[in-house]
Amino acid sequence: MLSPAEIEALLLSLRISAVAVLCALPVAIALAALLAHRRFPGKAIIDGALHLPMVLPPVVVGYLLLIMLGTRAPVGAWLLEHLGIRFAFSWTGAALASGIITFPFQFRAIRLSIEAIDSGIGDAAKTLGAGVFDRFVNLTLPLALPGIIAGAVTAFAACLGEFGAIITFVSNIPGETRTLPLAIYSALQSPGGEVEAARLSMLSIALALIGVTLAEFADRRIRVFAGR
Amino acid sequence: MSISVRIRHDFGGFELAAKFAVDKPGITALFGPSGSGKTSIVNTIAGLLRPQEGNIVIGGETVLDTQSGIFVPPQQRRVGYVFQDARLFPHMSVEHNLRFGWRRAPIPAEESEFGRVVSLLGLDALLTRRSVKLSGGEKNRVALGRALLATPRILLLDEPLAALDAARKAEIMPYLEKLRDEAKLPMLYVSHSLDEVAQLADSVIIVKDGQTVAQGPVFEMLADLDISALTGAPSFGAVIDTRVSAHHDADGLSVLSFDGGELIVPLLRRDIGQRLRVRIRAEDVMLAAEEPRTISANNVLLATVTTLRESGSTHADVQLQCGKARFVARITRASAHRLGLNPGMPIFAIMKSVIVDPQAHTVAP
Numbered sequence: 001m002l003s004p005a006e007i008e009a010l011l012l013s014l015r016i017s018a019v020a021v022l023c024a025l026p027v028a029i030a031l032a033a034l035l036a037h038r039r040f041p042g043k044a045i046i047d048g049a050l051h052l053p054m055v056l057p058p059v060v061v062g063y064l065l066l067i068m069l070g071t072r073a074p075v076g077a078w079l080l081e082h083l084g085i086r087f088a089f090s091w092t093g094a095a096l097a098s099g100i101i102t103f104p105f106q107f108r109a110i111r112l113s114i115e116a117i118d119s120g121i122g123d124a125a126k127t128l129g130a131g132v133f134d135r136f137v138n139l140t141l142p143l144a145l146p147g148i149i150a151g152a153v154t155a156f157a158a159c160l161g162e163f164g165a166i167i168t169f170v171s172n173i174p175g176e177t178r179t180l181p182l183a184i185y186s187a188l189q190s191p192g193g194e195v196e197a198a199r200l201s202m203l204s205i206a207l208a209l210i211g212v213t214l215a216e217f218a219d220r221r222i223r224v225f226a227g228r
Numbered sequence: 229m230s231i232s233v234r235i236r237h238d239f240g241g242f243e244l245a246a247k248f249a250v251d252k253p254g255i256t257a258l259f260g261p262s263g264s265g266k267t268s269i270v271n272t273i274a275g276l277l278r279p280q281e282g283n284i285v286i287g288g289e290t291v292l293d294t295q296s297g298i299f300v301p302p303q304q305r306r307v308g309y310v311f312q313d314a315r316l317f318p319h320m321s322v323e324h325n326l327r328f329g330w331r332r333a334p335i336p337a338e339e340s341e342f343g344r345v346v347s348l349l350g351l352d353a354l355l356t357r358r359s360v361k362l363s364g365g366e367k368n369r370v371a372l373g374r375a376l377l378a379t380p381r382i383l384l385l386d387e388p389l390a391a392l393d394a395a396r397k398a399e400i401m402p403y404l405e406k407l408r409d410e411a412k413l414p415m416l417y418v419s420h421s422l423d424e425v426a427q428l429a430d431s432v433i434i435v436k437d438g439q440t441v442a443q444g445p446v447f448e449m450l451a452d453l454d455i456s457a458l459t460g461a462p463s464f465g466a467v468i469d470t471r472v473s474a475h476h477d478a479d480g481l482s483v484l485s486f487d488g489g490e491l492i493v494p495l496l497r498r499d500i501g502q503r504l505r506v507r508i509r510a511e512d513v514m515l516a517a518e519e520p521r522t523i524s525a526n527n528v529l530l531a532t533v534t535t536l537r538e539s540g541s542t543h544a545d546v547q548l549q550c551g552k553a554r555f556v557a558r559i560t561r562a563s564a565h566r567l568g569l570n571p572g573m574p575i576f577a578i579m580k581s582v583i584v585d586p587q588a589h590t591v592a593p
Contacts, residue, residue, distance in 0.1 A: 118315070120311065120313065120315050121315050121318075123276050123302075123311075124309070124311060124315040124371075125317075125328070126275070126276070126301070126302040127276070127302050127305075127308065127309040128329030128374065128375070128378050129303050129306070129332030129333060129334075130303055130332060131301075131303050134303075139317065143318070
């Protein structure tokens, strides 16, 4: 049904999206927990900066990554020389770009769900002897779980569709950075590739439907768990 | 276990200034109208509010001293807190809620203590239930158990009954009375309800406009004319600590005795010798200079006038002493003149009605 190259693109897409979401998730939770319920000068600026990837053209994000992390760019060269980490023209670079672009989806959903937790419950936990970390692990995380799942699923779906930042930063290398959207684009560029493009598009639509259904199911189960 | 509190905090236009000490187990009511600062006072004791100035000592440990910069965070104070809205953890079962503080106590209570609190509060059937599925009264009982099981040094109760309807209040009241009578730890009970204070408290601290203005035993405070003038509330009447001394089943009456005489009330389902608090409203007391022999009222006591105070434009409040019990009669000023009332004068007090906890007529706790 699918050609080996198409299966490769599908698996690559899933892997890049999963890595991107899982790596960005702890950062999103930590920043959301720090920024929720807290007021300090400059909060609006930090908040705006964290939402920037959502509103910037993805090509700009890809370009910025390229001039920072390209093999001859200062940071990229240092990472390659000292830690052996290479982002440019590698699937890890695609995951990094997707993770940055979709970070605001996770951050926003998690922060909203943390802010929705009644602060009185935290006070009750304090009087029962629970310290900061204890309250974070046993109250904040479980009560924010619906938001965490929702944010992660939305970000995963958005990762699957990422195109501009990936093609700008890590190019379109089959088996390395050619994800589904890039494969569709390549198929359309080659003569007689319309059928392949259509098939891959159908695949994308099916993936999206599965994702949405899973998210809905998980959300319902978790709402029961969290007692909402 | 004792507690002493001296705090001052300026909320910008509203100044909180509280100073009091409690050195006995039992219930001390913080009584005052809504907005008088009662909750802020208990929040400083729990450590949820850090006052600008002050000193709080709980069981010999200084948990707050602004001069030397001591501030023990709430999670290290071992102060139990029962909030008005229960604040159970919605994602946990009743049992997990109950064990939350128990697990975190520096010296956790024995497992047998868990069973004891569960049965004291009638929670056995609720343990596996999800806390969000409970009724309002059940939630408050779980919150009470959760606070007790954290082995606190002092228990703060912030209007735990205010959000409940009359039936739910009646459901919780006996548990609070049991807790009071066990007298294991001092409890500060925030309330603006005179009924609750009269039924539950051993002593009362009056809070007015952010200040603690008076403190004393409930039986004296509620019959004190100065206190009713302070709070601006109508005269309290009286709370009398009695014991059930006899039942006359044929007449459908029970006799309650107290230091100062006996009171006759409709038949109670309580054992002889059991303690029972009764309230007598100032409006329900009539005065007579001579002993009224032919009268329908059952309760006529010989008392002594101790204080007289004019109340409003037409009334006078008369404080009476009968043995150790104090109560108040509210009569018209014209009557007071006609009777020629003076402090020290003996007088017959006729009680039109004696208020008994309605549960005493039906079930034994």
